[in-house]
Amino acid sequence: MITIKTAEEIEKMKAGGKFLSAILARLMEACVPGAHTEELDRLAREEMAKVGGKPSFLHYQISDEDPPYPSAVCISVNEEIVHGLATPNRVIKEGDLVGLDIGMWYEGMATDMAATVCAGNVASEARKLSEDTRESLKRGLSVIKEGAWLHEISQAIENYLKPNRYGIIRDLCGHGVGYSVHEDPQIPNYHERRAKPVKLKAGMCLAIEPMVTLGDWRIRQKDDGWTYVTADRSLAAHWEVTIVVTGSGFEFVTPFPDKV
Ligand code: MF3
Ligand code: CO
Numbered sequence: 001m002i003t004i005k006t007a008e009e010i011e012k013m014k015a016g017g018k019f020l021s022a023i024l025a026r027l028m029e030a031c032v033p034g035a036h037t038e039e040l041d042r043l044a045r046e047e048m049a050k051v052g053g054k055p056s057f058l059h060y061q062i063s064d065e066d067p068p069y070p071s072a073v074c075i076s077v078n079e080e081i082v083h084g085l086a087t088p089n090r091v092i093k094e095g096d097l098v099g100l101d102i103g104m105w106y107e108g109m110a111t112d113m114a115a116t117v118c119a120g121n122v123a124s125e126a127r128k129l130s131e132d133t134r135e136s137l138k139r140g141l142s143v144i145k146e147g148a149w150l151h152e153i154s155q156a157i158e159n160y161l162k163p164n165r166y167g168i169i170r171d172l173c174g175h176g177v178g179y180s181v182h183e184d185p186q187i188p189n190y191h192e193r194r195a196k197p198v199k200l201k202a203g204m205c206l207a208i209e210p211m212v213t214l215g216d217w218r219i220r221q222k223d224d225g226w227t228y229v230t231a232d233r234s235l236a237a238h239w240e241v242t243i244v245v246t247g248s249g250f251e252f253v254t255p256f257p258d259k260v
Pocket of ligand 2 (some may be wrong): 112115174175207209240
């Protein structure tokens with residue numbers, strides 16, 4: 001079921017989302033060569049506690065068979081696409097392409113966002129992959145308004161990425177968000193013609209999150225039961241924001257971090 005949030009709930013999400021964006025900007029700053037992923041996770045937990053929020057990914061289970069997610073922030077390095085763990089003793093290296101993905105409960109509402117960071121000097125094609133992924137997200141956002149079709153978002157993202165021959169991850173999608181971490185609808189980053197058409201309505205809160213690779217779109221999951229990597233070990237980038245659909249367009253629930 002696709003839910004519509006009330007004006008009051010949207011205000012709560014926007015308040016939480018603004019905090020979340022500032023927290024992500026802090027993490028991006030701290031994500032430099034030599035940073036310990038465990039430290040980044042601790043920083044995320046501290047910053048969320050400071051604003052009265054709670055990490056929404058910590059102990060999260062996508063299905064009952066999943067092990068509870070052990071971190072507050074997903075840290076996915078290089079060929080890792082999403083859901084990487086903030087493992088102890090893991091250190092960010094010069095040249096790493098690092099996805100940082102965080103979600104927070106604030107006043108009973110969940111928001112979700114992600115950015116990809118270039119740690120130190122990153123190969124130009126990797127940097128471009130991240131920039132193009134972010135731009136594809138912006139293209140997806142640009143078609144949003146009440147009455148538009150959900151697949152127009154997917155199509156706009158795909159259209160922007162296609163000429164570059166990137167791999168667009170097919171098995172993971174954007175999603176509704178707010179009352180829970182993941183809600184209907186699923187939002188693919190390519191036009192899925194078999195999906196039932198969904199018309200956008202004001203008050204829908206959506207997390208849009210293109211996941212893009214320099215190689216193929218096929219994925220594998222690591223033995224940790226969480227981390228998704230590219231099957232061909234090519235580099236991957238991921239950007240995500242939460243928005244609310246309005247009559248004339250959309251509003252950011254989690255604005256892009258101020259540095260991008
Ligand atoms: N932004 C991530 C997603 O939409 C949230 C992952 S929740 C986690 O898939 F628990 F798996 F980390
Ligand atoms: Co998400």
